[in-house]
Amino acid sequence: NAGVTQTPKFRILKIGQSMTLQCTQDMNHNYMYWYRQDPGMGLKLIYYSVGAGITDKGEVPNGYNVSRSTTEDFPLRLELAAPSQTSVYFCASSYSEGDAFFGQGTRLTVV
Amino acid sequence: AQSVTQLGSHVSVSEGALVLLRCNYSSSVPPYLFWYVQYPNQGLQLLLKYTTGATLVKGINGFEAEFKKSETSFHLTKPSAHMSDAAEYFCAVSGRLRSYDKVIFGPGTSLSVIP
Numbered sequence: 560n561a562g563v564t565q566t567p568k569f570r571i572l573k574i575g576q577s578m579t580l581q582c583t584q585d586m587n588h589n590y591m592y593w594y595r596q597d598p599g600m601g602l603k604l605i606y607y608s609v610g611a612g613i614t615d616k617g618e619v620p621n622g623y624n625v626s627r628s629t630t631e632d633f634p635l636r637l638e639l640a641a642p643s644q645t646s647v648y649f650c651a652s653s654y655s656e657g658d659a660f661f662g663q664g665t666r667l668t669v670v
Numbered sequence: 671a672q673s674v675t676q677l678g679s680h681v682s683v684s685e686g687a688l689v690l691l692r693c694n695y696s697s698s699v700p701p702y703l704f705w706y707v708q709y710p711n712q713g714l715q716l717l718l719k720y721t722t723g724a725t726l727v728k729g730i731n732g733f734e735a736e737f738k739k740s741e742t743s744f745h746l747t748k749p750s751a752h753m754s755d756a757a758e759y760f761c762a763v764s765g766r767l768r769s770y771d772k773v774i775f776g777p778g779t780s781l782s783v784i785p
Contacts, residue, residue: 563713599679601760601775602714649713659773661713 582650
């Protein structure tokens with residue numbers, strides 16, 4: 560049972576480039592989340608989804624997009640990378656009122 | 671609205687000593703409270719949580735926390751630190767949890783354990 564899997568683990572982007580962070584879960588959770596983690600700031604919610612075809616903004620959605628075409632996958636898209644998006648990104652999933660399970664994170668640097 | 675503060679961004683303890691990580695919260699409704707641990711280059715793992723009932727909550731790896739409503743606190747303790755406890759610890763709060771889009775995470779406390 561893999562849980563929540565994120566790819567890639569590390570990435571360096573140039574300013575203005577685009578990329579997609581992949582997240583997949585095999586627990587049949589209906590809820591999925593994307594967070595970013597910055598030093599001394601805790602985790603901030605970017606986007607979340609309560610089921611396939613349904614997404615909503617979190618606290619810090621600007622510069623990001625998501626889609627949820629299947630229960631398992633919840634990719635996060637950065638369209639025009641900026642240095643402010645340098646961060647560690649975590650995907651998580653849960654049942655609607657259950658504990659969240661987190662992936663191992665993607666460390667992104669924008670230069 | 672909910673918020674979380676964690677006193678001390680970095681805490682050092684000697685191996686075998688008491689671990690005390692402080693968390694205070696504010697919430698307009700009865701809160702759900704969580705402690706998460708993050709080991710280096712890993713995702714977050716749930717240590718323990720308070721929902722309702724007994725205010726002293728026991729978690730994994732010998733950790734426990736006590737919900738004190740009068741002090742709006744949920745401090746994390748462990749009687750004897752082990753080297754493997756070195757990690758980042760996050761306190762989190764939500765009001766009557768429906769899903770994690772309502773969970774607010776604190777800034778974290780980095781715990782170092784000195785041999």
